Amino acid sequence: MQTELLAPAGNLEKLKFAIHYGADAVYIGGKQFGLRAKAGNFSYEDMVEGVNFANKYHAKVYVAANIIAHNDDLKGAEDFFRTLYEIGIHAVIIADPSLIQLCKKAAPNLEIHLSTQASITNWRAIQFWKDLGISRVVLAREVSVEEIKSIKAHVDIEIETFIHGAMCISYSGRCVLSNHMTERDANRGGCAQSCRWKYDLFEETNENESQIITDDAAFTMSSKDLSMVEHVPDLLNLGVESLKIEGRMKSIHYVATVVNVYRKIIDEYKQNPNNYILQQTWIDEIWKAAQRSLTTGFYYHTPSDKDQLFGKPERLPKYDFAGLVLDYDPQTKLATIEQRNYFKIGDDIEFFGPKMHLFKQTIKEIYSIDDEPLTEARHPMMKVKVKVDQPVNTYYMMRKRK
Amino acid sequence: MSIELIAYTRNVEETSLLIHDVNIDSVICGHSMFSLRTLGDVDLDELIEIRKLTNQYNKKLYVSVNAIFHEDMLDELTSYINKLDALQVDAIIFGDPGVMSIVKEQHIKTKLFYHPETLATNYKTLRFWQDIGVDRVVLSNELSLDEIIEIQNNLAIPVEVQVQGMTCIFQSKRPLVSNYYQYTSMNKEEKNAYFIRQAKEDDTHYPIFEDVNGTHIMSTNDICMLKHLPQLFDNGICKIRVNGFLKSMDYNVEMAKCYREAINVYMEDSDIYASQVTQLMEKIEVLQPKHRKLDTGFYYKKQIY
Ligand code: SF4
Numbered sequence: 141m142q143t144e145l146l147a148p149a150g151n152l153e154k155l156k157f158a159i160h161y162g163a164d165a166v167y168i169g170g171k172q173f174g175l176r177a178k179a180g181n182f183s184y185e186d187m188v189e190g191v192n193f194a195n196k197y198h199a200k201v202y203v204a205a206n207i208i209a210h211n212d213d214l215k216g217a218e219d220f221f222r223t224l225y226e227i228g229i230h231a232v233i234i235a236d237p238s239l240i241q242l243c244k245k246a247a248p249n250l251e252i253h254l255s256t257q258a259s260i261t262n263w264r265a266i267q268f269w270k271d272l273g274i275s276r277v278v279l280a281r282e283v284s285v286e287e288i289k290s291i292k293a294h295v296d297i298e299i300e301t302f303i304h305g306a307m308c309i310s311y312s313g314r315c316v317l318s319n320h321m322t323e324r325d326a327n328r329g330g331c332a333q334s335c336r337w338k339y340d341l342f343e344e345t346n347e348n349e350s351q352i353i354t355d356d357a358a359f360t361m362s363s364k365d366l367s368m369v370e371h372v373p374d375l376l377n378l379g380v381e382s383l384k385i386e387g388r389m390k391s392i393h394y395v396a397t398v399v400n401v402y403r404k405i406i407d408e409y410k411q412n413p414n415n416y417i418l419q420q421t422w423i424d425e426i427w428k429a430a431q432r433s434l435t436t437g438f439y440y441h442t443p444s445d446k447d448q449l450f451g452k453p454e455r456l457p458k459y460d461f462a463g464l465v466l467d468y469d470p471q472t473k474l475a476t477i478e479q480r481n482y483f484k485i486g487d488d489i490e491f492f493g494p495k496m497h498l499f500k501q502t503i504k505e506i507y508s509i510d511d512e513p514l515t516e517a518r519h520p521m522m523k524v525k526v527k528v529d530q531p532v533n534t535y536y537m538m539r540k541r542k
Numbered sequence: 543m544s545i546e547l548i549a550y551t552r553n554v555e556e557t558s559l560l561i562h563d564v565n566i567d568s569v570i571c572g573h574s575m576f577s578l579r580t581l582g583d584v585d586l587d588e589l590i591e592i593r594k595l596t597n598q599y600n601k602k603l604y605v606s607v608n609a610i611f612h613e614d615m616l617d618e619l620t621s622y623i624n625k626l627d628a629l630q631v632d633a634i635i636f637g638d639p640g641v642m643s644i645v646k647e648q649h650i651k652t653k654l655f656y657h658p659e660t661l662a663t664n665y666k667t668l669r670f671w672q673d674i675g676v677d678r679v680v681l682s683n684e685l686s687l688d689e690i691i692e693i694q695n696n697l698a699i700p701v702e703v704q705v706q707g708m709t710c711i712f713q714s715k716r717p718l719v720s721n722y723y724q725y726t727s728m729n730k731e732e733k734n735a736y737f738i739r740q741a742k743e744d745d746t747h748y749p750i751f752e753d754v755n756g757t758h759i760m761s762t763n764d765i766c767m768l769k770h771l772p773q774l775f776d777n778g779i780c781k782i783r784v785n786g787f788l789k790s791m792d793y794n795v796e797m798a799k800c801y802r803e804a805i806n807v808y809m810e811d812s813d814i815y816a817s818q819v820t821q822l823m824e825k826i827e828v829l830q831p832k833h834r835k836l837d838t839g840f841y842y843k844k845q846i847y
Binding site: 263 | 610611612613614615616638639640641642643644659660661663664665666667670671683684685689692693711712713714715716717718719721722724725726728734735736737738739740741748750756759761762840843844845846847
């Protein structure tokens with residue numbers, strides 16, 4: 141199997157962007173059983189449209205149903221899985237055996253992937269799930285490159301692993317901070333991100349006395365975000381079947397940028413592994429979508445203080461998603477753009493599109509839809525025309541440094 | 543219906559106290575190489591002694607092997623499981639399904655208890671484990687009493703719940719306290735105990751510690767279900783565990799004793815339970831360290847998501 145690039149899609153628009161920018165598969169959430177209670181999530185109608193769209197591009201759609209269920213959460217699960225199968229969803233991502241069983245019963249031919257929420261860290265555990273008919277496991281984020289190698293040597297199953305995005309600092313599924321601090325169940329999508337809060341750390345000197353350690357800098361447990369942008373070949377060489385990007389809650393700008401880079405890297409490496417050279421522009425692109433500093437997580441070593449967010453956040457290059465290209469007229473070299481953030485004549489901006497087509501320019505001419513000259517694009521979602529230096533296309537995006 | 547009172551033990555001495563002073567039914571021990579959050583590291587030699595002692599008094603011995611295992615531990619894990627089987631411990635407590643595949647392959651006969659901490663939350667899941675041969679399930683602590691009862695009513699095997707002590711609320715593979723010390727360029731003393739306090743929540747007290755399994759954070763309060771035990775027993779929840787984690791041997795034994803007395807009261811005359819436990823509660827208040835408040839965990843709490 142070719143290594144698949146798997147992208148998050150919080151809604152239909154993101155699904156289309158992810159696929160246009162080169163994702164081989166996307167994962168989405170339904171209205172039930174998923175962990176991203178706050179993501180847009182897909183109705184059945186949206187799923188039908190998403191699957192039709194994906195099929196056109198030979199891409200796959202997976203549905204995450206990865207809650208750790210309580211008794212009352214199981215109602216409707218069979219209907220849910222049956223409907224997904226009928227819609228043509230290619231696989232479901234499940235962590236809880238109750239849902240695995242209900243899925244098997246309702247839709248015996250629907251492929252099941254074991255979610256990272258099950259914290260799978262060794263080949264024996266994988267063997268256990270394989271024997272029960274699971275076709276793919278999503279590894280825990282605590283698994284290293286060396287460990288993947290060992291797993292691959294011991295058991296023949298599809299392996300999916302995260303290459304990019306935000307991370308729980310705990311073993312996934314093993315954190316109930318939020319349950320205890322806010323009564324919101326983290327394992328059913330209610331996580332309040334309590335790990336990223338500030339704490340004071342105390343040392344217990346004896347039974348009744350303690351001494352504060354955090355006088356200057358607060359104690360916190362926030363992880364930097366994962367990025368394997370500089371190390372993708374290590375995973376490709378191991379024959380990992382699916383490389384996963386996190387972020388169903390992220391913007392289309394994020395999804396498009398990140399997918400674009402990893403698509404490029406995978407293709408370049410596959411084409412010519414011996415002469416593959418990591419390009420600085422790819423790394424730069426990744427940083428343009430970054431919301432936190434980046435780390436390789438557990439892939440090469442146990443994360444140290446350098447892999448956590450302590451103190452003042454690092455300054456990141458901040459870009460605004462300024463506009464989305466809806467249309468392009470090669471005659472006039474005018475792109476019709478839907479405004480997403482304020483821009484004006486004289487702004488230095490950059491355009492990018494699929495296959496890492498990327499160029500910078502200064503905005504020289506803006507027109508209204510009725511071809512009246514404008515000096516700026518003021519209103520969110522307003523449509524304007526902008527003169528572009530190079531041909532663009534629908535799905536291209538325009539971004540502007542803050 | 544037979545009520546089973548279960549406590550952790552860290553060595554032979556504590557086991558002996560639990561047997562003689564408490565008349566404990568079962569003890570759990572383990573080693574941090576293989577288990578999460580046991581009272582102390584019990585090595586094989588000590589385990590053999592504890593087995594002898596528990597056999598002599600007809601008490602059950604369970605060994606906790608519920609770590610999340612990484613590749614490099616699998617061989618040792620396999621040999622450890624075989625040793626436990628040879629020692630005829632009464633049950634192996636596991637959480638990682640990898641243990642299950644080792645057990646099958648090695649034809650291990652010892653009973654299996656499933657204890658995956660946060661993942662034992664509904665009866666269908668636990669029925670799944672029951673059907674593949676698990677003999678008991680240890681429920682997650684973030685369940686309400688109603689949910690616990692519904693789970694037990696839908697299972698043929700017993701469920702076990704924690705009724706006393708702190709609970710684990712977080713496990714990371716990362717050395718979070720050491721990392722913080724690294725970041726602030728301070729030196730961390732190996733053996734010190736730590737806790738964290740939520741900013742602006744002065745009365746919170748979450749113990750945090752590191753071991754080979756990573757960093758663990760424990761709850762700010764200790765569960766104390768003593769007053770409410772009849773609600774468990776009346777509904778067929780009969781395997782109860784007291785947890786003396788991060789407490790002294792003395793505390794662990796004395797606390798277990800209170801629960802033993804409560805069980806005795808219940809067995810003799812459940813109608814007088816409420817009036818009789820007041821005294822026991824007073825005893826518990828004295829035992830309890832001042833900075834650790836008591837509550838009823840999630841037994842009567844509603845969660846949202
Ligand atoms: S609090 Fe942090 S570590 Fe825990 S579930 Fe939420 S994001 Fe993950």
